Amino acid sequence: DIQMTQSPSTLSTSIGDRVTITCRASQSINTLLAWYQQKPGKAPKVLIYGASSLESGVPSRFSGSGYATEFTLTISSLQPDDFATYYCQQYDSFPVTFGQGTKLEIK
Amino acid sequence: EVQLLDSGGGLVQPGGSLRLSCAASGFTFSTYNMNWVRQVPGEGLEWVSAISDSGAESYYADSVKGRFTISRDNSKNTLYLQMNSLRADDTAVYYCAKSFHSRWSQKFDSWGQGSLVTVSS
Numbered sequence: 001d002i003q004m005t006q007s008p009s010t011l012s013t014s015i016g017d018r019v020t021i022t023c024r025a026s027q028s029i030n031t032l033l034a035w036y037q038q039k040p041g042k043a044p045k046v047l048i049y050g051a052s053s054l055e056s057g058v059p060s061r062f063s064g065s066g067y068a069t070e071f072t073l074t075i076s077s078l079q080p081d082d083f084a085t086y087y088c089q090q091y092d093s094f095p096v097t098f099g100q101g102t103k104l105e106i107k
Numbered sequence: 108e109v110q111l112l113d114s115g116g117g118l119v120q121p122g123g124s125l126r127l128s129c130a131a132s133g134f135t136f137s138t139y140n141m142n143w144v145r146q147v148p149g150e151g152l153e154w155v156s157a158i159s160d161s162g163a164e165s166y167y168a169d170s171v172k173g174r175f176t177i178s179r180d181n182s183k184n185t186l187y188l189q190m191n192s193l194r195a196d197d198t199a200v201y202y203c204a205k206s207f208h209s210r211w212s213q214k215f216d217s218w219g220q221g222s223l224v225t226v227s228s
Contacts, residue, residue, distance in 0.1 A: 034214040036152075043202055043218035044144075044152065055216070087152055091212050094166045096142070096154040 002026050002090050006099030012107040019075040021102045023088035028068040032092035035064055035073045038101075039084045047086075048073060078104070109133040109217040111203050116222030123193050123226070129186040129203030129219050137161075137181035140206035142215060143188045145199035155201070156188065160209040171197075193226045200224075 003026035013019055023033065031051035036044035046055045048064035051071055061076040075082055083106055088099040115127040129141070143155040156177040158165045165177050176189040186203050200223050204215035 032212050036215075038152075043221055044215075045218070046214050046216055049207070049214035049216075055214075089152075089215075091214065093212075094157070095168050096157070098152040098154070101151045 001095055002029060002093065002097050004088055004090055004097050004099040006086075006088055006102050008102060009100065010103045010105060012105050013078055014107045015078055015080060017078045019078055019082075019104065021073045021086055021088075023066075023071045023073070023099050025069045025071070025090055029090045029092035031067055032090060033064075033066070033071050034089045034091065035062075036087045036089060037082075037084045038087065044087065109205065111205060111217055111219035113201065113203055113219035113222040116201065116224045118225045118227065119193055120228050121194060121226055124189070124191045125193065125224060127188040127190065127201055127203075127222055127224070131184045131186065131205070134205070136179075136184040138209055140209055140211065140213070141177075141179060141186045142204045142206060143177060143186075143201055144204050144215070144218075145197075145201045146221075147199045153199075157206070157211075158186070190224070193224075195226050198224060198226045 005024045007022050033051045035048040038044040047058050052064045063074045085101045085103045110132045112130040119125050142157045156167045158177045162179050174192045178187045200221040202221045203219040205217040207213040207216045
């Protein structure tokens with residue numbers, strides 16, 4: 001199975017901050033990686049797919065990059081609505097696997 | 108608008124069975140692969156199972172293989188997860204999720220609202 005390791009697990013941030021979350025895959029997944037945002041009591045929502053493609057309707061302050069085993073999600077200027085938990089997901093092969101999540105907290 | 112409505116969750120004793128349903132609308136259900144993903148409250152996401160658009164192919168996480176069965180009824184636009192021999196560690200919110208395409212290796216672009224399954228005596 002492909003292991004997905006996210007860091008950090010928790011990030012204390014402020015409105016307007018630039019935020020970067022890292023995801024590492026245990027083997028190459030090319031660009032078959034997605035990022036999801038989840039708020040308490042809600043289903044996840046896809047933000048980025050194909051490592052760097054922005055999902056329709058997602059604000060442009062979200063961006064993704066990376067290839068093979070190293071990936072990042074960047075929020076250019078954190079907004080109040082962005083405080084949530086973020087997960088990376090590889091969909092290169094079964095079993096599909098997720099990172100353990102990164103929770104953004106208000107500093 | 109794509110809508111996925113999860114149902115069928117509840118309290119079940121260890122060793123018992125439960126069938127989850129996911130009613131789909133707003134898209135041509137029979138042309139998309141579908142998935143189940145679960146989440147223990149307060150913890151991360153775990154993919155459970157996937158099924159092809161026709162229902163001919165299915166895949167499972169090792170943790171549920173041999174106990175859970177994914178199926179679909181394209182005439183009713185409904186996805187199912189039959190869960191047998193349930194254990195306490197199966198307690199979670201179960202989400203159905205739509206794949207972006209009928210090919211494998213796709214993002215999950217729409218999710219149900221989730222259905223809570225609690226396994227306890």
